Amino acid sequence: MKKLIVAYIFLLGLFALYLFYYHFNSSSETALEQVQEGIRGDMNEKYVMVTFQAGHDYWKRALKGFEDAADALNVSIEYRGAAQYDVNEQITVLEQVIAKKPDGIAISAIDPDKITTTINKAVDAGIPVVLFDSGAPSSKAQTFIGTNNYNAGVMGAEEMAALLNNKGKVGIVTLPNQLNHQERLKGFQETIEKDYPGIEVVEVKDGKGSEPVSRKAANEMLAQYPDLNGIFATEAIGGIGVGSAVSSAKGKNKVKIVSFDTDKQTLDLIKDGTISATLAQGTWKMGYWSLQFLFHLNHKLTADSKLGNISAPPLPANVDTGVSVITKENVGDFYGQ
Amino acid sequence: MKKLIVAYIFLLGLFALYLFYYHFNSSSETALEQVQEGIRGDMNEKYVMVTFQAGHDYWKRALKGFEDAADALNVSIEYRGAAQYDVNEQITVLEQVIAKKPDGIAISAIDPDKITTTINKAVDAGIPVVLFDSGAPSSKAQTFIGTNNYNAGVMGAEEMAALLNNKGKVGIVTLPNQLNHQERLKGFQETIEKDYPGIEVVEVKDGKGSEPVSRKAANEMLAQYPDLNGIFATEAIGGIGVGSAVSSAKGKNKVKIVSFDTDKQTLDLIKDGTISATLAQGTWKMGYWSLQFLFHLNHKLTADSKLGNISAPPLPANVDTGVSVITKENVGDFYGQ
Numbered sequence: 001m002k003k004l005i006v007a008y009i010f011l012l013g014l015f016a017l018y019l020f021y022y023h024f025n026s027s028s029e030t031a032l033e034q035v036q037e038g039i040r041g042d043m044n045e046k047y048v049m050v051t052f053q054a055g056h057d058y059w060k061r062a063l064k065g066f067e068d069a070a071d072a073l074n075v076s077i078e079y080r081g082a083a084q085y086d087v088n089e090q091i092t093v094l095e096q097v098i099a100k101k102p103d104g105i106a107i108s109a110i111d112p113d114k115i116t117t118t119i120n121k122a123v124d125a126g127i128p129v130v131l132f133d134s135g136a137p138s139s140k141a142q143t144f145i146g147t148n149n150y151n152a153g154v155m156g157a158e159e160m161a162a163l164l165n166n167k168g169k170v171g172i173v174t175l176p177n178q179l180n181h182q183e184r185l186k187g188f189q190e191t192i193e194k195d196y197p198g199i200e201v202v203e204v205k206d207g208k209g210s211e212p213v214s215r216k217a218a219n220e221m222l223a224q225y226p227d228l229n230g231i232f233a234t235e236a237i238g239g240i241g242v243g244s245a246v247s248s249a250k251g252k253n254k255v256k257i258v259s260f261d262t263d264k265q266t267l268d269l270i271k272d273g274t275i276s277a278t279l280a281q282g283t284w285k286m287g288y289w290s291l292q293f294l295f296h297l298n299h300k301l302t303a304d305s306k307l308g309n310i311s312a313p314p315l316p317a318n319v320d321t322g323v324s325v326i327t328k329e330n331v332g333d334f335y336g337q
Numbered sequence: 338m339k340k341l342i343v344a345y346i347f348l349l350g351l352f353a354l355y356l357f358y359y360h361f362n363s364s365s366e367t368a369l370e371q372v373q374e375g376i377r378g379d380m381n382e383k384y385v386m387v388t389f390q391a392g393h394d395y396w397k398r399a400l401k402g403f404e405d406a407a408d409a410l411n412v413s414i415e416y417r418g419a420a421q422y423d424v425n426e427q428i429t430v431l432e433q434v435i436a437k438k439p440d441g442i443a444i445s446a447i448d449p450d451k452i453t454t455t456i457n458k459a460v461d462a463g464i465p466v467v468l469f470d471s472g473a474p475s476s477k478a479q480t481f482i483g484t485n486n487y488n489a490g491v492m493g494a495e496e497m498a499a500l501l502n503n504k505g506k507v508g509i510v511t512l513p514n515q516l517n518h519q520e521r522l523k524g525f526q527e528t529i530e531k532d533y534p535g536i537e538v539v540e541v542k543d544g545k546g547s548e549p550v551s552r553k554a555a556n557e558m559l560a561q562y563p564d565l566n567g568i569f570a571t572e573a574i575g576g577i578g579v580g581s582a583v584s585s586a587k588g589k590n591k592v593k594i595v596s597f598d599t600d601k602q603t604l605d606l607i608k609d610g611t612i613s614a615t616l617a618q619g620t621w622k623m624g625y626w627s628l629q630f631l632f633h634l635n636h637k638l639t640a641d642s643k644l645g646n647i648s649a650p651p652l653p654a655n656v657d658t659g660v661s662v663i664t665k666e667n668v669g670d671f672y673g674q
Binding site: 005008009012038039040061064072073074151280285288289292301303306310311313315317318319321322324326330334 | 341346350375377398401402405410488617622625629638644646648649650652653654655657658661663667670671
């Protein structure tokens with residue numbers, strides 16, 4: 001009888017072992033198939049986003065896009081940035097990031113010329129680098145993901161024309177020395193000239209990215225052109241200054257204002273009717289597709305790798321993330337993002 | 338003793354069951370996590386690529402990109418197209434594709450105006466649609482992925498300038514009525530004017546996309562300007578005609594030719610020295626990113642879904658897939674793709 005018990009125990013133990021191994025093996029096989037079939041990384045992979053004026057509201061949605069892509073792809077990310085608007089500080093931060101040999105770097109360049117050497121150092125060290133929001137065209141980074149500022153100016157002109165029923169006098173407050181603002185201005189002016197003969201751009205002034213300077217510029221325009229119908233501001237601080245000038249001199253909404261970006265103050269001025277429309281950039285998309293592109297470079301899911309062809313540039317050269325128009329009707333969508 | 342055996346068997350059975358359930362549950366949990374963490378579809382998802390002149394060599398690399406993305410994402414694809422360069426046939430094909438309710442459609446539009454209604458029908462039926470290679474800007478499709486033809490013209494000018502050591506007389510053979518060719522021409526001409534004062538564009542002729550017409554156009558130029566140094570052809574058939582004219586009249590390589598695209602005949606003429614350089618489009622990338630974007634729309638991995646914001650356009654507005662320069666040095670890379 002004792003032998004029988006031992007035999008039973010032995011057989012049952014064997015059965016238990018069989019079950020154990022059967023399920024252990026089948027579960028690891030399933031896992032392997034899934035890793036091969038989907039696009040999925042490893043939590044040990046680390047991708048870094050580098051900006052300037054770190055912590056500024058403007059970067060929040062870009063970082064959210066970067067995070068959402070990291071969740072989808074199962075990889076890790078880190079956010080670093082110069083605290084100030086200072087290219088030397090950004091170079092130092094980028095040097096520190098390169099030293100840690102991350103799997104990819106997405107950077108928004110303060111100064112395209114000065115940061116290029118350090119960007120090239122990263123690329124030469126084999127680290128994938130993409131540029132977003134603010135580019136460095138002569139660097140070795142593989143792609144640029146951001147707003148096509150000329151097209152944004154075109155949309156600004158179309159929105160202004162709609163607000164003015166295609167006729168009237170318009171002034172512009174901009175930053176004449178910055179390339180992205182020159183392009184916004186050019187897109188706006190060329191579209192008005194080509195498509196809206198009833199509208200005339202009567203004045204272009206430098207707002208210096210400062211609220212009081214932009215307010216003063218707008219006040220001068222309003223004095224010189226008492227029949228002015230609209231003002232286009234190519235950046236947010238300028239738009240706030242212009243809004244303040246128009247409210248004091250003429251009253252809200254007497255001169256239509258089209259501005260740029262979606263900081264809280266601008267959204268508030270949209271809500272209360274001071275600013276008629278603002279152009280929202282696709283910042284979430286900048287972050288999301290930056291990480292996707294870095295992942296594709298890191299995992300060799302690119303044109304050159306797939307074609308076995310060193311002459312094929314691996315990624316799209318340029319991605320225009322687009323802009324959308326925010327007015328009183330849809331401003332609620334944009335709060336708290 | 339019998340009771341003891343029963344108790345043993347009972348306990349061992351319990352242990353076996355415990356093991357069984359423990360592994361069963363942990364294995365299904367692992368599988369679930371992986372599906373959530375990676376970007377991975379289902380083989381029942383079907384995405385369709387629609388072109389015109391189906392089967393033409395030009396589409397091969399775009400389709401390869403579409404296939405490579407499908408492999409990576411674990412989804413199914415289908416390729417459909419009008420056999421001819423005929424917009425009505427393409428409309429019929431697109432109608433048939435819509436009727437099958439696929440999970441997404443990537444289409445290269447023959448005629449932006451005539452196909453727009455049918456594209457909008459697909460979008461209104463809730464089918465994600467992206468445009469690649471040849472767009473339909475006023476349609477409801479969410480994005481365009483293709484060559485920025487102005488930038489391609491800029492690269493053509495830079496390559497021509499390098500071949501001519503920045504001085505000489507240049508002619509152009511193009512298709513003056515097609516938007517993409519107008520943009521290539523404009524990018525070429527504006528770059529020469531702005532950056533290469535030693536080069537003069539002396540003549541622009543219509544090659545009508547025909548080899549004999551382009552040959553005749555080139556022969557007329559060579560007769561009128563005996564000191565002509567280079568000819569830029571904005572499409573492949575034109576380049577072949579120009580090559581034939583230059584070879585007969587002057588001998589190979591006596592007049593530098595910069596052409597477009599990478600059909601076998603053009604590659605052969607690069608290899609034998611008749612054509613100095615050709616501009617290769619990023620066709621693999623058009624196919625690959627078209628499918629990625631359709632997948633992102635279908636799975637709501639887009640800006641509007643992630644921000645809970647109907648005003649944010651879901652995808653980048655415009656993706657410039659870039660061009661690369663092919664010369665005798667790297668022509669080997671491009672055969673057989």
